[in-house]
Amino acid sequence: MTSPDALLELFVDVGRVVRRAVDAIDTTDLRARTDRAGQYALDVVADAEACRVLQAAGVRIVSEESGVHERAGATITVVVDPVDGSTNCSRRIPYWATSICALDADGPLAGLVVNQATGVSVTAVRGCGAFRDGVRMRASTTKRVEDAMVYLTGTPPAVAPWKQFRALGSAALGLCEIAAGSLDGLLDAGGFHAPWDYLAGYLACVEAGAVARDARGRTLVTDDPDARRQLVAAGTPELADALMSLA
Numbered sequence: 001m002t003s004p005d006a007l008l009e010l011f012v013d014v015g016r017v018v019r020r021a022v023d024a025i026d027t028t029d030l031r032a033r034t035d036r037a038g039q040y041a042l043d044v045v046a047d048a049e050a051c052r053v054l055q056a057a058g059v060r061i062v063s064e065e066s067g068v069h070e071r072a073g074a075t076i077t078v079v080v081d082p083v084d085g086s087t088n089c090s091r092r093i094p095y096w097a098t099s100i101c102a103l104d105a106d107g108p109l110a111g112l113v114v115n116q117a118t119g120v121s122v123t124a125v126r127g128c129g130a131f132r133d134g135v136r137m138r139a140s141t142t143k144r145v146e147d148a149m150v151y152l153t154g155t156p157p158a159v160a161p162w163k164q165f166r167a168l169g170s171a172a173l174g175l176c177e178i179a180a181g182s183l184d185g186l187l188d189a190g191g192f193h194a195p196w197d198y199l200a201g202y203l204a205c206v207e208a209g210a211v212a213r214d215a216r217g218r219t220l221v222t223d224d225p226d227a228r229r230q231l232v233a234a235g236t237p238e239l240a241d242a243l244m245s246l247a
Contacts, residue, residue: 002075002076004110004126007078007109007110008125010054010057011100011102011111011112012114013053014050014054014082014098014100015112015114015116017049017052017053018046018050018082018083019098020049021045021046021048022046022089025041025045027092029041029042030042030091030092031091039086040083040086040087042083043064043065043082043086046065046082047063047065050063050082051063051066051080054078054080058074059071059077060074060076060077060078061077061078061080062077062078062079062080062195062196063081063082063196064081064197075104075105076102076103076109077104077223078100078101078102078103079100079101079102079195079223080098080100080101081097081098081099081100081172081196083096083097083098084097084098084172084173084196084197085097085169085170085172087169088117088169088170089117094115095117095169095173096115096116096169096170097113097114097116097170097172098112098113098116099111099113099172099197099198099199099200100112100113100200101195101203103199107126107221108199108202108203108221109125110124110203111124111125111199111200111204113172113175113176115173120132121133122137122179122180122201122204123204124203124204124206124207124208126203127207129207129208130203130204130207130208132180137176137179137181137207137208138209139178139180139209139210139234139235139236140181140234141236142185143236143238143239144238145239145242146161146162146163148163148184148185149162149164149184150162150164150165150166150184150187150243151167151174151177151183151185151186152165152187152189153167153171153174153186153231154190156187157189157246158246171186171188171193171198172197172198172200172201173201174186174201175201175202175212176204178201178205178208178235179205179207179208184234184239185232185235185239185243186231186233186234187231187246188215188229188231188232188247191214191215191216191228191230192230193228195222195225195227198220198231199220202221202233205233209235210235211233211235211236211239212232212233213231213232214230214232215230215231215232215244215247216229230247232244232247
């Protein structure tokens, strides 16, 4: 399975089984934790279903919850976060996503980020654009921090003179807001995001004409499960440069 269309169909299936698995969890159990730091029991339930579907497709898997699933001869690696925004999900805050990106020898090929609380989906294919529910996305043209609505992940070291800010709890969805032009820029407070958090959103940004970087100049394109990055994204290079100076 190497065609972008087939991969996106697969990713839609993954999103569906994840939503069904989480919906089946009793509300009183949603906040249950595992022995692993930062992990909810719902993450494990969602991951089992996501990996079951992906394994049947014969791809190599890199998952936040269960690590690397090798597959001999696979030319596609799928990097997946079954539940991005687990705390939101556990508290029934309607802003959590399944984020999936396929990588081939040339980098990100196809990605899906679906807001599981609303059903809104963002898809992106290398060289073919990015779409929200079928409508092509275009990034913002804002250039100055003073004019910008900025998405924050974590607490920045200092308050900057942005017009307004939002902190909504899902890096994958935050990057999609940048791709869509709903928000102008995104700034991480530190280097704590892994490839499964951002690769699909990164591809959407690139395809929508936005800029996405690591604040320390490292490549964002990696399937290393131990990699952590500090994200900076914006609709324009000028705003990205300004945000980089605040990272």
